[in-house]
Amino acid sequence: MYGHVEIRTLFFASYKELLGTGELQVDLPEGATVSDLVSALRSRGGAFTALPTEPAVAVNLTYTDPTSLLSDGDEVALIPPVAGG
């Protein structure tokens, strides 16, 4: 699988609700960034287009900015703000 990275993408709270799933494996070209992952998800259409362009993201349990490079096997969590009290 030269030239590709496999990303384990996790969705929490309202994103999980919106997309109807808590987890997706996403295949991206090598050199892809967090922002590329979000674009790839949004381009799936349907409910995915409702994801924000810059959601809060943690890569391997560390909060990360959109320009960060992704590596094969990374776990990326998309974290929505939650307001309920």
Add this chain to the structure above:
Amino acid sequence: MVERETPQLDSAELSRYARHLSLPEVGKEGQLRLKEARVLVVGAGGLGSPLALYLAAAGIGTLGLVDFDEVDATNLQRQILHGTKDVGRKKLDSARERLADVNPNVSVVTHDVRLDSSNALEILGSYDVVADGTDNFPTRYLVNDACVLLGKPNVYGSVFRWEGQASVFASDGGPCYRCLFREPPPPGLVPNCAEGGVLGVLPGIIGSIQALEVIKLLLGQGNTLSGRLLIFDALEMNWREIAVTRNTSCPVCGDEPTQTALIDYEDFCGLKAPSKGKEQGMEDSIGEVGAVELKERLSSAEPPFLLDVRQPHEWDIVNLETDGAVMIPLAELQDRLDELPTDREIVVYCRTGARSQSAALLLADKGFSSVFNFVGGIHAWVDEIDPSLPKY
């Protein structure tokens, strides 16, 4: 200046706090610190209940509570500060009574207001630590920004269905809520407790974590959640911990903050009333209709198309099918526009009118020319048209 009396613990207090006094991390000195402390709990609801109960029991000297709501029957499944007899009372009255019983040594200060930019700095300013247990985004951003500006730790918790988050913001050089969530979500994407539902025990767990963090901050013991976001999935019984550092370009807590005062948080969260008009005057293109007017229009010769944008399980509880309503959940609306008529008025409703507002805006944006939001939603319908229907 009046000399502040050195607080002491009387024999009743020594007995009441005996299990704290035995802990080396608390002891008499720590217990006196708690007695001297002033803590503000924002919201006397699901999170505010365990927060206020445990903080009072722990002997926090001054416990402030902000809330303007009344106890509703739908609160009792999680808001354990209030009881069945309290339905219809002010939450602050009910809370004061309950907390006085839990620990009469605590001075409970009630703030019967909606926290906003005009009063937040003054109210929060007189406390040492703030615990955020509100239920809406504008207040969360407001509490965050006010805490950053005042330099007060913000002990954060929030819940959604089966998931909870907790952290400590604006403390010890750590991040703030805005470092994590720069922009509020578009209105309607993230439902609140009322619309999304929440398992009652969940705010009990998250609010208890907040109470614990408040006490640790006051004692100066252990490691707090500053710099860490806890995410709890109650269904999977799984805890995740996300490391978060302060964003040096954060607009409020960054190295060169661009926002140095409180702003209009309703506007920031895109929740301004439609008539005010926000972006491109798009709100102007949707109309509003109330329950009574809707009832009239539905029985007219040319009734509007009635669109329900709630979830199927909400539809099952109560719906307006007999009045011709059709359900398309908000998340699916974008993909199912072809199911809507283009030659009729469309009236959109949800539970209380927030999601239907987003849906109406979406429809207007997609070119539907005659779209109305049913203000108050099915709640208003039950109140004003058919009280025999269930309210949830």
